[in-house]
Structure formats: structure tokens, C-alpha cells
Amino acid sequence: MTKPKTQKPDARDQEIIDLTADLQRTRADFENFRKRVEPEKQSAERRGETRAILKLIPVIDTIERAIAHAPQDISDHQWVQGVTGLVKLLEKSLSELQLTRIDAARGVKFDPEFHQAIQLDEEASGEEEVIDEELQPGYLLSGTVIRPALVKVTRK
Numbered sequence: 001m002t003k004p005k006t007q008k009p010d011a012r013d014q015e016i017i018d019l020t021a022d023l024q025r026t027r028a029d030f031e032n033f034r035k036r037v038e039p040e041k042q043s044a045e046r047r048g049e050t051r052a053i054l055k056l057i058p059v060i061d062t063i064e065r066a067i068a069h070a071p072q073d074i075s076d077h078q079w080v081q082g083v084t085g086l087v088k089l090l091e092k093s094l095s096e097l098q099l100t101r102i103d104a105a106r107g108v109k110f111d112p113e114f115h116q117a118i119q120l121d122e123e124a125s126g127e128e129e130v131i132d133e134e135l136q137p138g139y140l141l142s143g144t145v146i147r148p149a150l151v152k153v154t155r156k
Contacts, residue, residue, distance in 0.1 A: 050146055053099055056090070057139060057147060063087050102138035104131050104149035114138060116148040126155035 009017065064087060070080050102114045110117065110129040118135055131151045138149030 046142075049097065050141055053094065053097065053139075053141060054146060056094065060087060060090055060094075061136065063090075098142040100140045102140060102145070102149045104134040104138060104151050106131060106133065110151065110153050114140075114145060114148060115151045115153075117153045118150050119152040121152070121154035128156050129153050130156045 063083060067080070067084055067087065074080055104115055108131045110131055115131065115138065117129075120129075121132060130153070132154040133152040134149055135152060136150035138145065139147050
């Protein structure tokens with residue numbers, strides 16, 4: 001026996017309607033929650049990645065300084081070659097994480113967005129400020145500066 005459409009739903013039908021509405025609200029709330037949490041999760045991953053890379057960069061700096069100051073007479077030694085290979089391997093791994101070095105070679109135009117001037121040659125005259133020497137390399141992570149290059153600047 002089918003109930004006519006004009007008849008008021010009984011208690012059981014009303015309970016089904018209410019539970020269905022609750023379920024739809026719960027699904028919508030969960031979907032909104034999922035959409036809100038995903039960007040937060042990605043941001044947390046990026047922050048963790050950045051912190052880990054910032055802890056590795058001084059290691060690279062130290063190894064590069066050691067290689068640069070290795071005595072010339074042992075530059076062909078296997079140990080020195082191994083350390084040099086270690087730096088290359090570490091840089092390759094970090095480049096896969098979108099870590100790139102900021103260009104701070106001599107003659108490059110000084111850009112305060114990427115470079116931090118530690119020393120300015122006051123005696124030089126000119127309009128354009130250019131890098132005279134890179135004192136510490138700077139790095140970009142996915143296009144964002146995580147450590148500016150420390151440079152000596154002169155005017156050209």
C-alpha cells in the first residue's frame with residue numbers, strides 16, 4: 001500500500017529524512033576540511049624540506065672550502081678526488097629538490113633580492129653596482145631565496 005504524496009511523513013520517514021540531511025552535511029564538512037588541510041599539509045612539507053636543506057648547506061660550504069684549500073701537491077690524490085665527488089653528488093641530490101645556486105660571479109649586477117652586500121668598494125666610481133667577489137654562495141629553493149649570496153660590491 002503506497003502513501004499518498006499529500007500525507008505527512010510518519011516518524012520513521014522523518015527520521016530517514018533527518019539522517020540523510022545529516023549525512024549530506026557531514027560529507028560536505030569533510031570535503032571542506034580536506035580542501036582546507038591539503039594546502040596546509042603541502043606548506044608543512046615545504047617548510048620541513050627547507051629546514052633540512054638549510055642544515056645541509058653549511059656542510060657543502062665547509063667541504064668546498066676544504067677542497068679549495070687543499071695543497072696543490074695532493075690535488076690528484078684519490079682522497080681529494082673522493083671528497084670532490086662527494087660534493088658533486090650532494091649538489092646533484094639537492095638540485096633534484098629544486099635547489100639552485102644564486103649567480104654571484106664577478107661582474108654580475110648586484111640585486112638586493114638575491115645578494116646581500118657585506119662590503120662596498122667606496123673608492124670605485126660609477127653608476128652601476130656589480131659584484132666584485134662572492135664571499136658565501138646563496139641558494140634558491142624552487143625559485144625562492146632561502147639564503148642570499150654574501151658579496152663584495154663595487155661600482156662600475
